[in-house]
Amino acid sequence: MNLFDVYSLFDVTPVKALGCKVWDSNGQEYLDLYGGHAVISVGHSHPDYVAALKDQLDKIGFYSNSVVNPLQQELAKRLGEASGYGDYSLFLDNSGAESNENAAKLASFHTGKDRIIAFRKSFHGRTSGAVALTDNPAIVSPFNSHHKVSFCDLNDAAGVEEILKGGDVAGVIIEGIQGCGGINVPDNGFMQELSALCKRYGACLILDEVQSGYGRTGRFFAHQWNGIRPDIITMGKGIANGFPCGGILISPEFKAVKGMLGTTFGGNYLAMAAALSVLDIMEREHLTENALKVGEHLKNSIPQSPRIKEVRGRGLMLGIEMNEEVAPLRKALLFDKHIFTGVSGKNMVRLLAPLCLSIEEADRFIEALKELL
Ligand SMILES: Cc1ncc(COP(=O)(O)O)c(C=O)c1O
16 A cells, blocks of 8 residues: 655655754754654653653553543643633644634634634644635635635734624634744734724634744743733644644633533543643743744844845744745755755745754754855
8 A cells, every 4th residue: 555645755764853853764863943843842752751651651541531531630730820821721632723623613602603714824724624714725625615714814904804894703713923824923913903803893813823832932822922812722733742632722701511522532641641741841941931042043143145035933933035946945954954944835944943942053054054045
C-alpha cells in the first residue's frame, strides 16, 4: 500500500531531536525554527516531558470520558491560573480543527443562530466546519461549502457590523495573529471594536489561538495584547508539545448540557500528562518571556535588504515577507545552512521556533540569512 500523496515533502528524515535541534538519519544536525509547524513549545524531547509521558504510560494510558480523570481537573486548574481565565471552563479535544469545530457548534447552541463570520486569509483547520471557515477555496469541497459563513476583510469593523445587523450570526471567529494567511497582526483598535460589536449584537467572539497561543507571542494568548476577553478561546499545537491535544476555554455565560459536546480520545491520560508537563516547563523556564525576548531580538536583527519587503509578527511568530518567491531561499536554508523554516503563501518565510530558542540560536539564523541574501 502507498501513502495517500497529499504532502509536499523535503527529502529529510528526522530521527532524533533535543531542544531546538533535530538530527536526520545521516547524523546531520539542524536548527529548528519551524517547531514542526508551531507545535513544539517547550523544546523537542525535553527530559521532564519525556519522563512525565513514560511515567504516565506505566500507570494508565487510556480510559473513556465516562470516568473521573483527575489529570483533566488538574489541567483545568493550572491552565486557568497560567492563562488568567480561571473563571472559564475547559473542554478537551484532539486538534486545532476539532477545537474550532466545537467552538462554532457551542456558539450556535448558545445563540440558536447558524451563521459565523470569519476573515479573509483565515485558516481554521480541515474538518467540515473549520474548513468552511477557512478562506481557501482550494481546500473546501462541495460537501463543506453549505455552511453559512460570511468573510470580511481583517480590520474592517464596518463590514462585520453590516453582517451582524442581519440578526442570524452565532459567532465571529478570528485568529490572534493570522498564521497561514501571512502573519497578519489585527489592529488593536479593531480587536476592541470587534469585541464590543459581538456584545452589542449578541454574537460569540471566538479567538482561534491554535497557532498564536500558548506563550508564542510573549503573552499566554495573542489577544491578551489587545485587552479583550473573548467568549470562547480555541487551542491546539503547543498545548502538549507534539502529543495530539486540543481544547477550548468557555466563558461562564455558557451552560453545559450533558452530551452537547464529546470525544473518545480528548483529555486522555497521556495527553494530560504531556499538557501538564508543558505548563510546568513553561513556568519554570519562563518560556513566554523568552519567546518575547528572543523574538524581539530576532525581529530587530533581520538584515536590511532590497529583497525583503516587510518583517511582521510578535514574539516567536514572525514572518519575513520577500519581494520574490521564497522556495529557493528556504531550500538553501535547509540544505546548505541546515535550518528548518516554515512558509506562508509563496513570498513569506514563517518562523515558529520552539519557545526555548536562545539568542545564540537566533543569531545562527541571522548569520545564515545574511550570507544567503
Ligand atoms: C490558526 C489555526 N487554526 C487551526 C488549525 C488547525 O489545527 P489542526 O491541524 O491541529 O487541526 C491550524 C493549523 O495550522 C491553525 O494554524
